Amino acid sequence: MDTESTHSGYSFHSSRSGRSNRHGERSRERHKASSSKDSSRSERSVVINPPDTPSQNSPVQNGEPLPGEPAPPTPEHGEDAQDDNWGETTTAVTGTSELSLSQEEVVGLRKSPEDRVRQCRRYLPLVLGLCMGLLVLATPLAFLVLPAMLWPDRLQACGTACEGLFLSISFKLLILLLAVWALFLRPAPAGLPRVCVYRAFLTTLTLLLTMSYWLFYGVRILDAQDEDYHGIAQFSVSLVDSLLFVHYLAVVLLELRQLQPCYSVCVIRSTDGETRHYNMGQLSIQRAALSILEFYYRDFPLHNPALLSASKHRTAKQMAGLKVYNVDAFKNRLRTYLLDSSAPGNTAGAQPPNGNQSRAMVAAAAKRRDSTHNELYYEEADHERRIRKRRARLVVAVEEAFTHVRRMKKEDERASPSDIMDVREAALAIFPSMARALQKYLRATRRQHCHSMESIQKHLAFCLVNNMSPKAFLEAYLAPGPTLQYGPERWMADQWTLVSEASVTSGLKEGADILLRCLDFSLAVTVKGIPFIQMSEEFVDPKSHKFTLLLQSETSV
Amino acid sequence: MSYIPGQPVTAVVQRIEICKLRQGEHLILGFSIGGGIDQDPGQNPYSEDKSDKGIYVTRITPKGPAGVAGLKTGDKIMQVNGWDMTMVTHDQARKRLTKKNEDVVRLLVTRRSLEDAVKHSMSGYPKQ
Numbered sequence: 001m002d003t004e005s006t007h008s009g010y011s012f013h014s015s016r017s018g019r020s021n022r023h024g025e026r027s028r029e030r031h032k033a034s035s036s037k038d039s040s041r042s043e044r045s046v047v048i049n050p051p052d053t054p055s056q057n058s059p060v061q062n063g064e065p066l067p068g069e070p071a072p073p074t075p076e077h078g079e080d081a082q083d084d085n086w087g088e089t090t091t092a093v094t095g096t097s098e099l100s101l102s103q104e105e106v107v108g109l110r111k112s113p114e115d116r117v118r119q120c121r122r123y124l125p126l127v128l129g130l131c132m133g134l135l136v137l138a139t140p141l142a143f144l145v146l147p148a149m150l151w152p153d154r155l156q157a158c159g160t161a162c163e164g165l166f167l168s169i170s171f172k173l174l175i176l177l178l179a180v181w182a183l184f185l186r187p188a189p190a191g192l193p194r195v196c197v198y199r200a201f202l203t204t205l206t207l208l209l210t211m212s213y214w215l216f217y218g219v220r221i222l223d224a225q226d227e228d229y230h231g232i233a234q235f236s237v238s239l240v241d242s243l244l245f246v247h248y249l250a251v252v253l254l255e256l257r258q259l260q261p262c263y264s265v266c267v268i269r270s271t272d273g274e275t276r277h278y279n280m281g282q283l284s285i286q287r288a289a290l291s292i293l294e295f296y297y298r299d300f301p302l303h304n305p306a307l308l309s310a311s312k313h314r315t316a317k318q319m320a321g322l323k324v325y326n327v328d329a330f331k332n333r334l335r336t337y338l339l340d341s342s343a344p345g346n347t348a349g350a351q352p353p354n355g356n357q358s359r360a361m362v363a364a365a366a367k368r369r370d371s372t373h374n375e376l377y378y379e380e381a382d383h384e385r386r387i388r389k390r391r392a393r394l395v396v397a398v399e400e401a402f403t404h405v406r407r408m409k410k411e412d413e414r415a416s417p418s419d420i421m422d423v424r425e426a427a428l429a430i431f432p433s434m435a436r437a438l439q440k441y442l443r444a445t446r447r448q449h450c451h452s453m454e455s456i457q458k459h460l461a462f463c464l465v466n467n468m469s470p471k472a473f474l475e476a477y478l479a480p481g482p483t484l485q486y487g488p489e490r491w492m493a494d495q496w497t498l499v500s501e502a503s504v505t506s507g508l509k510e511g512a513d514i515l516l517r518c519l520d521f522s523l524a525v526t527v528k529g530i531p532f533i534q535m536s537e538e539f540v541d542p543k544s545h546k547f548t549l550l551l552q553s554e555t556s557v
Numbered sequence: 558m559s560y561i562p563g564q565p566v567t568a569v570v571q572r573i574e575i576c577k578l579r580q581g582e583h584l585i586l587g588f589s590i591g592g593g594i595d596q597d598p599g600q601n602p603y604s605e606d607k608s609d610k611g612i613y614v615t616r617i618t619p620k621g622p623a624g625v626a627g628l629k630t631g632d633k634i635m636q637v638n639g640w641d642m643t644m645v646t647h648d649q650a651r652k653r654l655t656k657k658n659e660d661v662v663r664l665l666v667t668r669r670s671l672e673d674a675v676k677h678s679m680s681g682y683p684k685q
Contacts, residue, residue: 550597553647554615556589557654 121191125199129184132206136243137177139210140169140236143217147225147232154227165233172240179247183254190293192286193498197505198253206246213239258283263508264528267292271308271521274300279530286504289516292525293496301480302490303521306446383444390441395474397437401430402470427461438477450486451477495519566643569675570635570665575626577660586654586662587621588614588628593647603631605669611635612642612650614666632666639663 144166147155158166213235221232258281265288268275276299280288405426421429438456442448456477463473488494498504499515506512510529515522577584592601594610603613614632617624634642637653645653654662 550600552591552597552600554589554591555647555651556616557586557651 118191122188125188126185128203129180129186132203133177133180133185135210136180136206137173139213140173140240143213143221143236143239144169144233146222147229150222151225151227154225156227156229158229158233162230162233165230165237169233169237169240172237172244176240176244176247179244179251183247183250190290192290192504194286194505196287197284198250202246202250202253205249206243209242209246210239213242257281258287262530263510264530265292265508266526266528267296268524268526269300269303269521270524271303271305276300280508283508284505285500285502285508285512285514286498288508289496289498289504289514289525292523293516296523297484298482300483302450302483302486304446304450304480305520306449387441387444390437390444391478394434394437394441395470397434398470398474401433402473404433405430405464407467423461423465424457426464427457431457431460442477447477447480450480450490568633568635568667569671570667571627571671573623573626573628573664573666575622575628575662575664577662578622584655584657584660585621586623587618588623589616590634590647590650590654591615593650594644595646595648604633609633610644612645612647628664628666629668632668634664634666636665637662 217235220226221235226232260281261279262282263280264277265280266275266277276295278292278295280291283291408420435453435456439448442451459476460473495518497517499517500512502509502512508527510527512527514525514527516525517523575586577586590612592598592604592610592612596610598604598610599607601607601609601613603615604611612634614623614628614630614634617628617630634650636642637650638659640653642650642653
């Protein structure tokens with residue numbers, strides 16, 4: 001079936017608390033299996049196959065409930081009433097828990113908590129990084145300042161070496177802060193289902209380090225009111241050094257480890273079979289999925305549902321009008337009828353017209369099946385020819401349009417000011433002559449919904465400003481570009497679900513196949529390891545290249 | 558017609574006598590030779606064993622002296638006037654065939670059909 005709504009145990013928001021879980025579910029308007037957070041996750045996916053109604057996609061995409069629906073916490077009977085089996089195969093978590101709301105309240109706050117939650121999740125790493133940065137900045141300074149504040153009279157004077165340590169602390173702190181800013185203080189590029197293990201480990205390590213230093217400081221220095229300021233300064237310098245080493249560890253774990261390619265992943269889009277191959281390093285599955293999605297937006301051409309309906313129509317036509325007859329049952333009935341009846345004359349009349357009919361229908365169905373590929377062939381040939389004709393007309397129209405406009409030269413300055421236009425006006429002036437041909441071409445290739453008139457005019461202005469040829473202008477419309485090139489409203493893919501048999505924080509392994517599902521299609525990812533290459537060397541002396549000439553000459557005598 | 562190094566070569570040969578024809582100041586025989594120990598034996602189209610570096614007849618002018626005398630293309634020349642031709646360079650072979658002071662060359666040539674004919678005639682006799 002082409003549209004399926006499936007949810008496995010790990011939905012998009014599964015790692016958060018139940019609060020966001022509820023909001024996330026409400027936004028999806030579909031039934032979900034209960035999200036489990038146990039460590040051994042086997043994939044359980046529930047398939048509900050509603051009948052083929054394209055209108056189902058739009059309400060879910062916007063996330064808005066259909067008008068006139070019952071309150072979302074209760075299951076939607078309107079959509080799924082046609083599927084009789086859903087009651088047996090789903091475990092639905094409805095929203096009727098301790099918090100039950102009326103519909104208006106739900107609709108009213110449906111968007112805002114989700115947005116707020118999403119914003120929180122986006123900036124949480126940034127906030128965390130800032131807090132850690134401040135802690136890291138404050139601690140060594142506090143170590144140095146506190147003795148001077150608490151027991152200044154008993155403190156030994158700071159000698160030359162001690163002041164040298166001040167210098168070193170200040171520069172190391174500066175370097176550390178710059179490094180923390182570079183690595184950690186960035187808004188998260190994506191919201192992943194689970195916390196990154198390395199980041200959690202590094203945060204824990206830093207906190208542990210700082211806490212243990214504070215503990216030591218508190219017990220040995222504050223309580224004992226140590227007077228050796230040189231020692232205290234050296235203690236602070238050692239803290240800053242340790243923090244710098246932890247930052248080095250962070251760079252190695254978070255950035256460097258995944259650079260060396262280890263696996264080759266093959267990504268196939270489920271609707272039209274577009275395939276790409278990428279090399280990945282050692283990543284966790286969720287990070288690998290994230291980079292695959294980034295590659296998806298860059299490399300895969302825009303998903304076009306209009307191109308997919310042709311094969312469905314073909315199979316529908318094939319199956320239509322065929323009826324299945326149970327010939328054996330009919331034969332049995334006929335036999336009993338013949339054996340029971342005593343009149344022999346009836347047998348001729350009772351020759352199964354239905355049997356003949358059914359045989360004829362089967363033969364006709366077989367013949368029709370044979371002719372479907374014929375139809376496909378000729379239909380495709382016609383389509384190709386039509387597209388090529390329209391393309392030829394389009395190319396000619398665009399070339400002609402481009403000849404009418406050229407950049408203003410020095411001598412044109414004396415021309416009448418009404419002829420001098422800026423880019424937008426020039427684009428608007430030559431656009432009508434090619435608009436019709438472009439529209440017809442886009443309609444033939446079923447891509448007219450990807451380009452609006454404003455976008456075409458903007459692109460035309462851009463090409464005129466940069467002195468591009470008509471062919472350069474046309475390239476954007478002749479082939480579908482990468483998904484990212486079009487605005488977000490055309491992607492049809494902004495919320496992704498990662499379906500995986502292994503835990504998503506475990507590393508990528510050979511054979512760890514994952515599925516990246518969005519509403520209209522899914523990306524199937526298979527992982528293969530890059531083979532271990534054993535290379536040996538052979539030294540060739542450049543003087544060893546010697547040749548002889550072999551002839552076969554013929555002499556006449 | 559293949560040979561084993563170190564062993565004597567045996568072959569069924571035909572004796573052909575060619576009288577040279579005087580054309581202007583040249584004495585011609587009317588055929589072309591190919592092969593030799595300094596040549597590439599793999600390119601010889603007439604040899605059965607592609608490592609055979611002997612001298613082969615590659616072309617014959619039909620009405621020339623050689624054609625009239627019965628030489629055929631693909632013949633391997635074993636001897637010329639008593640001189641061996643199985644282990645000579647291409648140039649030596651040419652020189653031995655085009656000596657200016659000889660009017661007649663007596664060749665010993667061998668070909669596959671000779672061997673086959675002898676074999677057939679020998680197999681006709683029952684073993685005794």
